[in-house]
Amino acid sequence: MILKLKIFRFDPEKDTEPYYQTYEVDADPMDRLLDCLNRIRWEQDPTLSFRMSCGHGVCGSDGMRINGICGLACQKLVKDFNEEVLIEPLPVLAVVKDLVVDFEPFLEKYNSIKPYLIAKAAPPDRERTQSPDEQHVFEAAIRCILCACCTASCPVNQDKETASYVGPAALVRAFRYLFDSRDEGAEERMALLDQKDGAWGCQTLGWCTKVCPKEIPVTKEIGQIKKRLYDSKHK
Numbered sequence: 001m002i003l004k005l006k007i008f009r010f011d012p013e014k015d016t017e018p019y020y021q022t023y024e025v026d027a028d029p030m031d032r033l034l035d036c037l038n039r040i041r042w043e044q045d046p047t048l049s050f051r052m053s054c055g056h057g058v059c060g061s062d063g064m065r066i067n068g069i070c071g072l073a074c075q076k077l078v079k080d081f082n083e084e085v086l087i088e089p090l091p092v093l094a095v096v097k098d099l100v101v102d103f104e105p106f107l108e109k110y111n112s113i114k115p116y117l118i119a120k121a122a123p124p125d126r127e128r129t130q131s132p133d134e135q136h137v138f139e140a141a142i143r144c145i146l147c148a149c150c151t152a153s154c155p156v157n158q159d160k161e162t163a164s165y166v167g168p169a170a171l172v173r174a175f176r177y178l179f180d181s182r183d184e185g186a187e188e189r190m191a192l193l194d195q196k197d198g199a200w201g202c203q204t205l206g207w208c209t210k211v212c213p214k215e216i217p218v219t220k221e222i223g224q225i226k227k228r229l230y231d232s233k234h235k
């Protein structure tokens with residue numbers, strides 16, 4: 001089938017305004033949109049810029065807005081679209097060129113919640129152990145590949161007035177450590193999360209959960225963080 005891809009274009013070195021360019025690709029229904037983008041870049045227009053690496057939903061680099069919904073181009077099959085697909089960069093993050101966005105502000109927020117195990121006791125001779133049940137608590141959160149689809153889809157992050165909200169991706173990682181039986185940094189982590197722009201910035205709108213390509217129950221995990229914050233003050 002012939003698939004038309006209407007793609008957002010902007011090169012800050014030569015364009016004053018963004019514009020859309022439509023390409024046609026002779027695609028197999030089982031091709032992924034990422035295959036179509038690669039074919040455009042290899043066969044039609046080497047100036048088209050987008051990120052990709054693994055091609056299999058693992059690296060998180062090809063997040064983009066596809067027909068208005070954020071997702072990974074490597075996980076979308078041609079057969080699931082009509083003859084034209086609108087492809088735009090992730091919202092919220094500034095465009096660097098075409099579909100490439102600036103991840104720095106996203107990573108700054110991610111780093112702000114201390115995304116690492118905080119262990120105060122001296123390390124044991126071997127590893128820090130935990131039971132399968134203890135690991136199961138945060139197992140889903142480990143699947144996060146930092147694609148930013150959730151944060152870019154969040155209406156709170158999209159609103160300039162509330163854009164300083166730390167965002168769902170950072171909160172998923174905060175959940176991952178807050179509920180890890182080996183972590184001893186709960187007090188300092190909770191102080192960071194117990195803020196208007198921290199976990200309380202979430203308005204439970206659920207877009208994060210809808211778009212997450214790893215099917216992480218993002219809204220539910222943020223709710224569990226809020227409950228833990230609430231319980232810590234109302235014991």
Ligand code: SF4
Binds near residue numbers: 148151169172
């Ligand atoms: Fe991507 Fe899901 Fe992680 Fe958000 S929680 S960054 S949507 S993998």
Ligand code: FES
Binds near residue numbers: 054055058060072
């Ligand atoms: Fe790696 Fe899509 S290219 S997640």
